Amino acid sequence: MRHSRTKGLTLIELIVVIAILSIVVTAVFSFFNFEQKMFFKTTDRFDVQSDTRLILLKATKELRNCSELELIEIDKALDEIDVNTAYNYAIISGDGSVKFYEYTTTPSIGYVTSSSGSYVDDTLTSSYFSRVNGSTLKLSISQTLNNETYSLESEILLNNLTISGASQIPVTDDQLAVKYLK
Numbered sequence: 001m002r003h004s005r006t007k008g009l010t011l012i013e014l015i016v017v018i019a020i021l022s023i024v025v026t027a028v029f030s031f032f033n034f035e036q037k038m039f040f041k042t043t044d045r046f047d048v049q050s051d052t053r054l055i056l057l058k059a060t061k062e063l064r065n066c067s068e069l070e071l072i073e074i075d076k077a078l079d080e081i082d083v084n085t086a087y088n089y090a091i092i093s094g095d096g097s098v099k100f101y102e103y104t105t106t107p108s109i110g111y112v113t114s115s116s117g118s119y120v121d122d123t124l125t126s127s128y129f130s131r132v133n134g135s136t137l138k139l140s141i142s143q144t145l146n147n148e149t150y151s152l153e154s155e156i157l158l159n160n161l162t163i164s165g166a167s168q169i170p171v172t173d174d175q176l177a178v179k180y181l182k
Helices: 011-063 074-082 159-164
Strands: 068-072 088-092 098-103 111-115 124-133 136-145 148-157 177-181
Touching: 011 088, 011 098, 011 136, 011 148, 011 177, 068 074, 068 124, 074 088, 074 177, 088 124
Parallel strands: none
Antiparallel strands: 068 177, 088 098, 088 177, 098 111, 124 136, 136 148
């Protein structure tokens, strides 16, 4: 009897190993590619939501304890800023920014602009201030990124208007500017 002393792989075994190996490599690549796409999509979503949340926090901080508040048109707010009234303003601009104008008593300065526009860039699509009741203001902000719209709303209870019975928020349609006194 003769024993075969040839050691190694036959051509069929080699083809089977290459086929199995290519299936495994394709599956691993697909998994990592999917994970990477999901990571970037989630990161973009987080960035948009946190940017929007920063604006809501700034607005809440500025407006919560105001002693007087009025919803007005952007043009009217910009005109009043030019004549240096003693009011502060929060304006939602059409360029995708929310700007807070704070009045200062320093004669040479007039207004100090604190812009939240760097948070939002050009993804702001639909935003407005609206009146909920006599002492509650709602700020709605919508942003679009990669054809997905993210919306956040915040209702701000105006503490001093409720407690002191100061002037209530006038009944108006949704506006893009707020005039207020701290």
